[in-house]
Amino acid sequence: MNRRDWMKSAAAAGAAAALPLDSFAALPQQGSGGRAKVETEIKRLNLRHTWTTTMASDTFRDVIMVRYTRDGVTGYGEGAPIIRYKENAVNAQKAINSILDLLESADPWEFDKLMIEFNRRVPGEHAAKAAIDIALMDWIGKKVNVPIYRYLGLDPKDTPVTTFTIGMDTPEVVKQKTLEAAPYPVLKVKVGPNVPDESMIDTIRSVTDKPLRVDANEGWTNKEDVVRKIEWLEKKNVEFMEQPLPAAVPLEDIRWIRERVSMPLIADEACTEAKMIPTLLQVYDGVNVKLDKAGGIMESYRWIKMARAYGKKVMLGCMISSSCTCTAAAHLSPLVDYADLDGPLLISNDPFRGVQYDKAKLILADKPGLGITLA
Ligand code: MG
Numbered sequence: 001m002n003r004r005d006w007m008k009s010a011a012a013a014g015a016a017a018a019l020p021l022d023s024f025a026a027l028p029q030q031g032s033g034g035r036a037k038v039e040t041e042i043k044r045l046n047l048r049h050t051w052t053t054t055m056a057s058d059t060f061r062d063v064i065m066v067r068y069t070r071d072g073v074t075g076y077g078e079g080a081p082i083i084r085y086k087e088n089a090v091n092a093q094k095a096i097n098s099i100l101d102l103l104e105s106a107d108p109w110e111f112d113k114l115m116i117e118f119n120r121r122v123p124g125e126h127a128a129k130a131a132i133d134i135a136l137m138d139w140i141g142k143k144v145n146v147p148i149y150r151y152l153g154l155d156p157k158d159t160p161v162t163t164f165t166i167g168m169d170t171p172e173v174v175k176q177k178t179l180e181a182a183p184y185p186v187l188k189v190k191v192g193p194n195v196p197d198e199s200m201i202d203t204i205r206s207v208t209d210k211p212l213r214v215d216a217n218e219g220w221t222n223k224e225d226v227v228r229k230i231e232w233l234e235k236k237n238v239e240f241m242e243q244p245l246p247a248a249v250p251l252e253d254i255r256w257i258r259e260r261v262s263m264p265l266i267a268d269e270a271c272t273e274a275k276m277i278p279t280l281l282q283v284y285d286g287v288n289v290k291l292d293k294a295g296g297i298m299e300s301y302r303w304i305k306m307a308r309a310y311g312k313k314v315m316l317g318c319m320i321s322s323s324c325t326c327t328a329a330a331h332l333s334p335l336v337d338y339a340d341l342d343g344p345l346l347i348s349n350d351p352f353r354g355v356q357y358d359k360a361k362l363i364l365a366d367k368p369g370l371g372i373t374l375a
Helices: 003-017 089-098 101-104 108-121 126-144 171-180 197-207 224-233 250-257 273-280 297-307 323-335
Strands: 037-052 057-070 072-079 164-166 188-189 212-215 238-242 265-267 286-290 313-319 339-341 357-358 361-363
Touching: 037 089, 037 101, 037 126, 057 089, 057 126, 057 188, 072 126, 072 323, 089 126, 101 108, 108 126, 108 297, 126 297, 126 313, 126 323, 164 171, 171 197, 188 197, 197 212, 197 224, 224 238, 224 250, 250 265, 273 297, 286 297, 297 313, 313 323, 323 339
Parallel strands: 164 188, 188 212, 212 238, 238 265, 265 286, 286 313, 313 339
Antiparallel strands: 037 057, 057 072, 357 361
16 A cells, blocks of 8 residues: 555545444444554655754654554554664664554553553654554544543643744854744744854844744753853843753753753753653753653653642653644643644645644644544
C-alpha cells in the first residue's frame, strides 16, 4: 500500500467511526479477543527554512507515524526521534515492530499497563513510545466521543499563545523570518556558537520590540559567559532562558548562575526523565516538557503535575513535528505557562490538519480524540 492509500484507508476508518454505534455491533469489542492493527510509517517532514540550532542544520526531519486501528476506529500518533537523544526514525520503527504482538493483542483501555510493559521491554526510544501513546489516546478519545482535553478535565479556552521560533541564520534571513512572524506576539530565538548571539538578538530587535524567549540548546560553554550574556539579554525584553549550558554540567554551575541573574532558567535537554525533575527544580525555575522526550501525552501530563507540585514554571515544547504531535501537546497546554508548539508552522508538507493558531493562541477543535484530520 503506498502512502496515499495508507492515508485514504485511514480516512475511511475515521469516517466509519462517525457512524451510529449500532454499526459496530458485529465488530469485535474490547475484551472479546479482537486485535488491533498497528501500522507505522517513516514520514519525512520538509522544513520551510533550513533549521539551524546549536545541534544541527537541517532541511528535513524524519518522524515515525503510527496508525492504531481497532473495532473500526483509528487513532493516529507521531514521534520525532532526534540524534541528541540517540534516537532515529528507523530505530523507532524497529522498537514498535519488536513489540507488535503486544501492541496488537493488548486491551487499549488498559493503556497505562500497556505503556508500562512497553517501557519494561524497550529501554529509551521515547519518540516511539510517544507515537504509540498519542495513537492510543486518540483512539480512546474517539471511542468515548470526547476531545482529549475534555477527557483530562481541561478547558480549551485556557490554552496559551505559542511562540514562533527563529532559527540561526544570516542577518538578512533572520530579519525576513522575524517580519514573517508578525502574527506571533512572542518569539523564541535560537542562539549558540554558530552565529554571534548579540547579532541574532540585535537583528531581531532592529525590526520588532516584542518579548523574546531565548534557547541556547546547551550551546554556551562556561558559567561566567552565561551570566554576562544573560545580563545583556535582561536589557533586551527577554522573558526567560532555556538550557544555557550542556545538560551534563554539575547542577552547582546552574545554581551559581541562578544566584547572579534574575531571568528564569528553564531546563530542556537536562530533563529527559520524570525522576530528574525534583533535582533539576532545586536550581532551575522550570522545565520544558515535550511529548517526544517524555514518551507521550500521559507521561507529559505526569511531568507537568510533578513540576507544578514544586511550584515551578512549565513550558510545553515540540520537536520538528506535524500537526499530529503538536495537537496532542496542545490538548495539555491549558496546564502550562508557556507553549512552543510551532512545529506545523515550520514545515511545508504537514500530513494533518489539527491545532489552529488565532494570533498565536492555540485553538483546539471540539472533536473526539486529537480532533485531527488528514490534510
Ligand atoms: Mg529547547
